[in-house]
Amino acid sequence: MPQLVTKPNNRQLAFDEIRISVYADRVLSGLDKLDKDRLIRGVTSKLRRDEVTGDEISNAFVMAALELVSKEEPDWKFAAARALLTSLYKKAATHRRYKSYADEPYGAFYPLITELVEKGIYRQELLDYYTKEQIDELGASILPKNDLLFDYIGLLTLSERYLANDFDGRVMELPQERYMIIAMYLMHQEPADKRMELVKEAYWAMSNMYMTAATPTMSNAGKKVAGQLSSCFIDTVDDSLEGIFDSNTDVARLSKMGGGIGVYLGKVRARGSDIRGHKNTSSGVIPWIRQLNNTAVSVDQLGTRKGAIAVYLDVFHKDILAFLDLKLNNGDERMRAHDVFHGVCLPDLFMEQVEARGEWNLFCPHEVKKVMGWKDENGRPLGLEDFYDESFGAGSFREKYEEASQHPILSRITVPAIDIMKRLMKSQLETGTPYMFYRDTVNRANPNRAHGMVYSSNLCTEIMQNQSPTVVEKEELVTKDGQTRIVISKIPGDFVVCNLNSIHLARAVPAGVLDRLVPIQVRMLDNVIDINNIEVLQAQYTNSQYRAVGLGTFGLHHLLALEGIRWESDEAVTYNDHLYEKINYLAVKSSMELAKEKGRYAKFEGSDWSTGHYFTSRGYTDGTREGKFVTSSEWSELAEEVKQNGIRNAWLFAIAPNGSTSIIAGSTASIDPLYELLSYEEKTTYKIANPAPDLNEKTIWYYKTAFLLDQHASINMASARQRHIDQGQSFNLYVRPDIKATEFLELHIHAWKSGMKSTYYVRSRALTIEECESCAS
The missing domain is CATH 3.20.70.20 (Anaerobic Ribonucleotide-triphosphate Reductase Large Chain)
Structure with missing residues (x-):
């Protein structure tokens, strides 16, 4: 056994086995099936023989409990969480200069807020919209007992990624305070007569783990940081040099704030298309995707991880075959983009052609607009991507597709639909993507279809809202009060926010x-x-x-x-x-x-x-x-x-x-x-x-x-x-690595026919799978 224990203030006390026993009782309170003696033996085996710190004792309890976690005794993960909690409580008390007790582990709430606002860690709104008396009341409403709901990995994740530290990385905020700060910040603009009630209600919902806020809100609400509260965004790229580069800039600006990005490229002209009448000059969508790939890598998310970008393309776009190979590890690296994710937008007609083993035509969206002459009610040209089956107040996609397919001048590439599907499934089994986006199903069910079109989804395939490109209208020199400025005018599109x-x-x-x-x-x-x-x-x-x-x-x-x-x-x-x-x-x-x-x-x-x-x-x-x-x-x-x-x-x-x-x-x-x-x-x-x-x-x-x-x-x-x-x-679809192509295709056909709007990753693991313990007799 150690002889001495060194406290945070460098005081040294004689090591007391009774205090270890009391600590174990606290860690195991309510976890009646767990063996205290096993825990203590594990703890003492990890302590040095001469002297230890209080933090080392807490860590020994954490590690000893974690070593005992098993399928037979899963509750050891809660014992480990309580040991970690004790460490957090002690660190916060030391850094905030208050005494922490087992029955009162939290310090005063108002001093925490004033100190962190003064240091530039919390936002000023927390003091502008709440009085000291109100903050004291909210502090009294905090429930430390709800910290016992965390298991170890949950508490570790919360403490490492979300709790507010000072600029020296020291623990300042405790779990229930994070929930209360989120509640206060999200409700600060509510009317004063109901604000406090709503804060307490939001805290009730989060503290009892009946809900969770999304990661950006969990991490950033109430903090004076560069991040924002929305989870992800979807941009629609205009088919112009300005539109493409402006989109890349917008993606970079949002990515640095921690947002996940979806980018729809179905309006961008295909490889070999004309530019201003010059034939075979367009390089297609792949080089622009590689630019986005570079943005994802170079503009990281607040210094924590590289940006997360998903790109989407229609299955009737001429560049679709190259697009499907984006993430493969072989072939021409100049046509690869390994750091973005990709998704394919699929109409019903394509899936029908896959089933019928029919042919499928690929078009350039720029040529379609130029040759077909379709226009909306405002005279703006339309492409195939602007229609879906049972379109709201317009022709259906299949009608327009057949019209384009029969046009004598419009160029097209014709391939068997099943060949495209094979390429798609091959990529999914190798890389997990592309995602599947069933565009007709999505748009038929869109409650705002009278106001727009849903072309694609976001990084995680769950967001489906109206989209349209932002268009640069004009750029001009303007002189006013002796100052000359360049003024750029844009028509804002529907830029989706999640x-x-x-x-x-x-x-x-x-x-x-x-x-x-x-x-x-x-x-x-x-x-x-x-x-x-x-x-x-x-x-x-x-x-x-x-x-x-x-x-x-x-x-x-x-x-x-x-x-x-x-x-x-x-x-x-x-x-x-x-x-x-x-x-x-x-x-x-x-x-x-x-x-x-x-x-x-x-x-x-x-x-x-x-x-x-x-x-x-x-x-x-x-x-x-x-x-x-x-x-x-x-x-x-x-x-x-x-x-x-x-x-x-x-x-x-x-x-x-x-x-x-x-x-x-x-x-x-x-x-x-x-x-x-x-x-x-x-x-x-x-x-x-x-x-x-x-x-x-x-x-x-x-x-x-x-x-x-x-x-x-x-x-x-x-x-x-x-x-x-x-x-x-x-x-997500979970498939075995040896799945037959026909079985894999059947899953996709089933998902489409069942009315699903999208599928996310295809997850496959090339490992021997043991017998299912949940099914064993």
């Missing part, structure tokens, strides 16, 4: 809090729109016009396991249908109530919300598809209320991947199945075992893992959800 947060299904549903939870989540998302300051002005403008948000979910497999529902069952499909209908109903109702309070979004008139088509097209009001939790009469009443009062947000529902935030909450990611019963997080010198959430003798039978599940069952559940999701869902 504002996200997510419901923790495995906590919120069993607790029965959805009715209370969803309204505060929608309000939090709506407030992000007003608070956020986006450098790219067309994005700021689009955000204000549509006020789009994306309420999401995570912990689906966790919830199904708790409910005793097998993933590969009709019961799971039905459960998804009813649950997501309820969430959608609550989201629409919450947005309608906000519209009554704050006003409808600017482009409400003419939308499917205003006409009622949104409700009738989904079978909500006619009694043919009565839900378990929401009746047709309730939907009809809500549809009438929306017609009368409007709705605050043009889009409401989108399921993001939730990688980091689901880890913090200790649950399964998004709508994904569990990857492994026992996974490992690699650190520099050790591995952290991470068992499935709430793993026990009951739930293990419902935790069949991703690569062992029938992917058709996953598609069936996603299809049931999709009816209720006005945007999309980040849906």
Whole structure:
């Protein structure tokens, strides 16, 4: 045993075995099945023989507990979290100069805010909008006991990535304070008479882990940093030199702020097309994608990681074959872009031709506009990309495609549709991408189709909102008051902004809090729109016009396991249908109530919300598809209320991947199945075992893992959800490396026919897969 313990103030005390025992009791409080003696033996084996610091004792408890984590005893991950908590409490107390006690581990809240505002770490608004008395009241509302909800990896992730440190990297902010600061900042512009109530409600939602904010909000809300609160953006590139380079600049500006970017390139002319009448001069989209690739690498996200950019192209674009090979590791490196992700936009007609083994024509969008002469009501030229099947007030895509295919002058490349699909699937198995974006399905279901077109999606394939390119109108020298300036005039396009947060299904549903939870989540998302300051002005403008948000979910497999529902069952499909209908109903109702309070979004008139088509097209009001939790009469009443009062947000529902935030909450990611019963997080010198959430003798039978599940069952559940999701869902396919081409194709055909709007990564691992423990007898 050590002889001495050195405290943070360099005081030395005699090592006391009784205090180790008391510490162990605190770490194991409520974890009755865990063996205290095993923990203490592990701790003492890690302590030096002469003297140790208090921090070394805490770390010894962490490591000893982590070494005991197993599928049989998963709760050791909570013991390790409590040891880490003790270390955080002590460090914060030392750096903030207060005494921390086991029953009162948090210091005063007001001094924390004043100190960090003064240091330039917190934003001044926290003091401008809240009095000392109010901050003291909010500090008294903080619940340190909710820190016990974290498992080790969740708490470690939160502490390393999200908690506020000072400029010397010292711990200042504790977990519950982070949640309260987020709540205060998101609600600071609310009316003074209701602000405090709303702050407490938002804190309740986050502190109890009924929901998580998206990573940018979690990390940046209330902090005086360069980052912003929105998760990702989508740009549509104009077919002009100015448009292409301006887009690259905009992408760089957003990427440095931590945003994920989607870029639609379907309007850019193909390789070999003419430029100003000069034949065969265009280099096509690939060189511009390589420019974006360089931007992703060179403009990192606040110094933490390289930028994240996804590029999308239509399957009828002449450059599609080169585009599909973008990320392959062989071939001409001048035609590769390894640091971006890519997605393909697919019309129904192409999928039909794949099934029929028919031919497919590829066109240059610039030539189509020049030769075909299609125009919109304002006389602007249109290309094939501007149509979809059952287009709102226009011809359908298949009509326009056939017209273009029969035109005697318009050039085209004709290839078997199945050959394109083979190239696509080959890339997916090798690289995980391209993503699939089913453009007809998306646009038919778009509640704002009267106001625009959805060409592509975002970095994670769940955001689907109206898009259009920003166009440079003119550039001129202007002299005023003796000063000459260059003034550039642009017509802003619809530049999509994603504002996200997510419901923790495995906590919120069993607790029965959805009715209370969803309204505060929608309000939090709506407030992000007003608070956020986006450098790219067309994005700021689009955000204000549509006020789009994306309420999401995570912990689906966790919830199904708790409910005793097998993933590969009709019961799971039905459960998804009813649950997501309820969430959608609550989201629409919450947005309608906000519209009554704050006003409808600017482009409400003419939308499917205003006409009622949104409700009738989904079978909500006619009694043919009565839900378990929401009746047709309730939907009809809500549809009438929306017609009368409007709705605050043009889009409401989108399921993001939730990688980091689901880890913090200790649950399964998004709508994904569990990857492994026992996974490992690699650190520099050790591995952290991470068992499935709430793993026990009951739930293990419902935790069949991703690569062992029938992917058709996953598609069936996603299809049931999709009816209720006005945007999309980040849906991954998990396939074995030896999957047959016909089986792989069947999955894509099934996803398309089932009404899914997109698929995200194709995940494959070339490893021997052990027998499913959840299925073993």
